Amino acid sequence: MKILRMLxxxxxxxxxxxEEEQELETPVPTDKTEDFDTQEQNGGTTDPLPTExxxxxxxxxxxxxxxxxxxxxxxxxxxxYQHFSIAMNPARRMPFYTAxxxxxxxxxxxxxxxxxxxEIGADRWVLDKRIPSTMQVPxxxxxxxxxxxxxxxxxxxxxxxxxxxQAIIANNDTFHxxxxxxxxxxFNRSAQRWKGLEDYALRNARQHNLRxxxxxxxxxxxxxxxxxxxxIPGKFWKILVMTKAxxxxxxxxxxxxxxxxxxxxxxxxxxxxxxQFKTYQVPIAQIEQAxxxxxGLNEHDPMQKMATRxxxxxxxxxxxxxxxxx
Numbered sequence: 001m002k003i004l005r006m007l008x009x010x011x012x013x014x015x016x017x018x019e020e021e022q023e024l025e026t027p028v029p030t031d032k033t034e035d036f037d038t039q040e041q042n043g044g045t046t047d048p049l050p051t052e053x054x055x056x057x058x059x060x061x062x063x064x065x066x067x068x069x070x071x072x073x074x075x076x077x078x079x080x081y082q083h084f085s086i087a088m089n090p091a092r093r094m095p096f097y098t099a100x101x102x103x104x105x106x107x108x109x110x111x112x113x114x115x116x117x118x119e120i121g122a123d124r125w126v127l128d129k130r131i132p133s134t135m136q137v138p139x140x141x142x143x144x145x146x147x148x149x150x151x152x153x154x155x156x157x158x159x160x161x162x163x164x165x166q167a168i169i170a171n172n173d174t175f176h177x178x179x180x181x182x183x184x185x186x187f188n189r190s191a192q193r194w195k196g197l198e199d200y201a202l203r204n205a206r207q208h209n210l211r212x213x214x215x216x217x218x219x220x221x222x223x224x225x226x227x228x229x230x231x232i233p234g235k236f237w238k239i240l241v242m243t244k245a246x247x248x249x250x251x252x253x254x255x256x257x258x259x260x261x262x263x264x265x266x267x268x269x270x271x272x273x274x275x276q277f278k279t280y281q282v283p284i285a286q287i288e289q290a291x292x293x294x295x296g297l298n299e300h301d302p303m304q305k306m307a308t309r310x311x312x313x314x315x316x317x318x319x320x321x322x323x324x325x326x
Contacts, residue, residue: 055173056080057099062213062241064249064300069293071096077131079178082170083158086178089220092231093137094181097217097293098152104210106160113164117155120171125149128176136177141228150183152216181218182232184258215239219255219290234258237287239295250326251297253284255315280315281325283307302326
């Protein structure tokens with residue numbers, strides 16, 4: 001029971017967030033028009049390209065080796081950054097998936113030396129010039145609307161390394177436009193949704209010196225609502241991979257949505273309808289079916305083990321730690 005409670009605290013933000021605990025550093029909304037207009041006039045970034053020799057998702061970061069999944073579009077660029085990698089969807093100009101290693105011990109070792117977000121400097125979203133700008137949603141898209149430029153891999157997740165310099169390089173890498181998706185402001189900042197999941201997972205990883213690998217992405221649909229010629233994903237998925245206290249690997253999948261926050265969004269038609277303000281644990285096989293990606297993690301997915309035993313499984317609302325299947 002103690003282990004379940006610890007794991008629940010690590011994942012609790014899937015549906016809620018304890019406001020009384022010390023919050024992770026929260027970005028202060030800026031004047032998007034001024035910042036993004038300036039970046040657009042500059043035509044992107046003059047920053048150095050990510051360093052390939054030391055960058056990218058480490059497939060052997062955990063005792064369980066992980067493979068980066070193949071994507072449906074063979075022309076999709078695979079881009080490596082410090083501690084994470086991104087496979088781009090050229091047609092949608094967003095990631096098929098992101099994959100990041102989170103080393104809480106590596107952060108704790110440096111945390112007294114890592115500058116604050118303010119000290120590092122203003123957030124500067126920049127083009128990744130290794131791929132055409134036409135494959136990236138421009139910064140100007142996010143001006144004068146309710147969409148945040150939402151991180152898929154957060155800066156906080158990659159703030160670790162052998163040196164402070166490495167941690168800062170990783171921080172800056174997360175501000176490439178390849179790492180962004182349009183997320184409704186209430187979705188991106190809500191404790192009950194995306195932000196809540198990430199804050200609580202990271203806080204508890206740091207508290208227990210955990211190593212975690214995380215895959216994240218969008219569920220793209222042909223009828224996703226369009227705004228300024230950009231189709232907005234209505235649902236996002238996340239897969240968390242870790243080693244449990246007994247040494248067994250665990251891979252769990254989750255789906256969250258922003259459909260209900262987007263006005264006039266087209267309904268998906270028949271099939272299971274996710275409720276408002278809910279986060280669901282789902283079999284990883286369901287994420288694979290929705291995305292066309294293959295992770296090779298089904299044997300480590302507790303919900304898949306239930307299905308193998310003939311037990312009914314499906315989208316499961318997370319309301320308490322007893323609801324999470326480990």
